Amino acid sequence: MNNYDDLLKVPSTGLLPQEGRILVSSPYYNDTFFNRSVVLITDFSEDATAGLIINRQLPYTVRKMVSELRIDEPIFFGGPVMPEGIFLLHSFSNCEESSKLLENVYVGYNPVLLSIIEHNAIPNLKRKFLLGYAGWSPGQLESEILNDMWVVAEGSYSLIFNTPASKIWETVVKNLGADYSHWLRIPERIGYN
Numbered sequence: 001m002n003n004y005d006d007l008l009k010v011p012s013t014g015l016l017p018q019e020g021r022i023l024v025s026s027p028y029y030n031d032t033f034f035n036r037s038v039v040l041i042t043d044f045s046e047d048a049t050a051g052l053i054i055n056r057q058l059p060y061t062v063r064k065m066v067s068e069l070r071i072d073e074p075i076f077f078g079g080p081v082m083p084e085g086i087f088l089l090h091s092f093s094n095c096e097e098s099s100k101l102l103e104n105v106y107v108g109y110n111p112v113l114l115s116i117i118e119h120n121a122i123p124n125l126k127r128k129f130l131l132g133y134a135g136w137s138p139g140q141l142e143s144e145i146l147n148d149m150w151v152v153a154e155g156s157y158s159l160i161f162n163t164p165a166s167k168i169w170e171t172v173v174k175n176l177g178a179d180y181s182h183w184l185r186i187p188e189r190i191g192y193n
Contacts, residue, residue, distance in 0.1 A: 009148075010026050010028075010148035010151060011151075011179045011180070012151070013151055013152055013153055013176065015152040015153065015154070016152060017041055017044050017049060017141055017142070017145070017152055018041065018044050019041050019042060019043065019044050019099075019101055020040075020041065020101040020102045020105070020155050021041050021152055021153065021154060021155055022038050022039060022040055022041065022054075022152070022153050022154070022155040022159070022172065023037075023038070023039040023041065023051065023141075023150040023151070023152060023153075024038055024150065024151045024152075024153055024169065024172050024173065024176070025037045025038070025039075025149065025150060025169075026148055026149055026150065026151065026183075027183045027186040027188075028148065028186075029148075029149045029150075033053075033080045033134075034053075034134075034149075035188070036055075036169045036188060037053045037055060037056065037169070038053065038054055038055045038159075038168050038169050038172055039051040039052065039053050039054070039079070039134050040052050040054050040089070040101065040155050040160065041101075041155075042099070042101060042107050042133070046138060047138060048135060048136065048137060048138060049135065049136040049140075049141045050081075050133050050134065050135045050136075051079070051133065051134045051135075052076075052078040052079060052087055052089065052107070052130050052133055052134065053076070053077055053078055053079050053130070053134060054076065054089070054128065054130075054159075054160055054165070054168060055076075055165045055166070055168035055169055056076055056077035056078075056165065057074050057075075057076050057077075057165040057166075058074070058075050058076060058077055058131070060074075060075055061073060061074065061075060062074075062075045062129045065086075065131060066086055069086075069114065069118065070118050071114075071117055071118055071129070073127075073129070074129075075129045075130065075131060076128060076129065076130045076131070076165065077130065077131060077132065078130030078131055078132045078133045078134070079130075079132045079133040079134030079135070080132060080134065081132055081133050081134060081135040082132055082133060083131055083132035084131070084132075085131065085132060085133065086129060086130070086131060087107065087129070087130045087131075087132075087133060088107065088108065088109040088113070088127060088128070088129055088130070089101075089105060089106070089107055089127065089128045089130070089160060089161075090105075090106055090107075090109070090113070090125065090126060090127040090128070091104045091105065091106070091125060091126040091127070091157070091161065092106065092113055092116070092122070092125055092127075093106065095108065095109060095110055095112070095113045096110070097109060097110040097113075098110075098113075101155070102155055102156065102157060102160075103157060104126075104157045105155070105157050105160055105161075126157075126160075126161040127161075128160065128161065151176065151180070153172055153175070153176060159171065159172065170184060
């Protein structure tokens with residue numbers, strides 16, 4: 001890094017958005033919803049893009065937020081669109097209502113899968129419940145990437161299910177390499193300095 005301009009540049013990873021990839025927010029993007037967020041892209045087409053923020057654990061359980069579900073585990077903020085909607089990322093391959101995003105990572109559910117989770121019928125089944133989702137109109141995400149708000153990276157089962165939510169953004173930035181290492185030294189809320 002030669003000067004301050006170099007510090008503010010957001011280098012491209014060369015990856016394009018697609019289902020199963022992640023969006024990593026630039027530390028200069030201090031939006032209320034997306035500051036230091038990591039979004040798993042669940043839908044990508046000419047018509048729209050949708051994804052789920054995977055690193056914003058809420059201080060509530062699934063049961064507290066959705067009383068008809070008897071599931072006492074954390075729930076996450078998936079995004080500002082349709083905040084009352086429940087979404088599920090999981091590792092269960094036998095749910096016809098689910099779509100595969102990555103190896104052993106699916107999105108969607110049906111009553112059978114919810115019952116399996118409620119009764120802990122498959123103890124090693126990985127899952128993450130989320131409220132709401134993030135959405136972009138045609139061309140909006142591409143414009144935000146060009147404006148250095150996001151970097152596209154590869155998603156993974158381990159990142160989604162095995163990395164503590166509070167460490168996901170930091171883990172991804174470390175994995176992006178030396179061109180991004182200075183991001184880890186930038187204060188979480190730039191405006192507070």
